[in-house]
Amino acid sequence: MTAIDPEEPTPEERACGEITKLRYMQFRERESSSAELGFRIEAAKMPGGTLQKNFKKIRTYED
Known part of the structure; x- marks a missing residue:
């Protein structure tokens, strides 16, 4: 998660x-094209x- 967005973890998680697996999976879905x-x-x-190409940040057809 921090490799993609260092600011994403909450102060408690830091x-x-x-982080929990659920939190990571929700983050990954939100940051990728899944959503x-x-x-x-x-x-x-x-x-x-x-x-x-780095596909981790592709979110739309235009990307």
């Missing part, structure tokens, strides 16, 4: 150094090579 598109893009591969 003090404990941990808007109904699915999450994890990776893509183009013929003849790989597509180098």
Whole structure:
């Protein structure tokens, strides 16, 4: 979570150094395309090579 958004954890979560799985899954869904598109893009591969893109922040069709 902190690798994607260092400001996301609450002060309590920072003090404990941990978050619940539910909290992480809700964060991940909100930050990815799951909430808007109904699915999450994890990776893509183009013929003849790989597509180098960070898919963690894709939220809309335009992204």
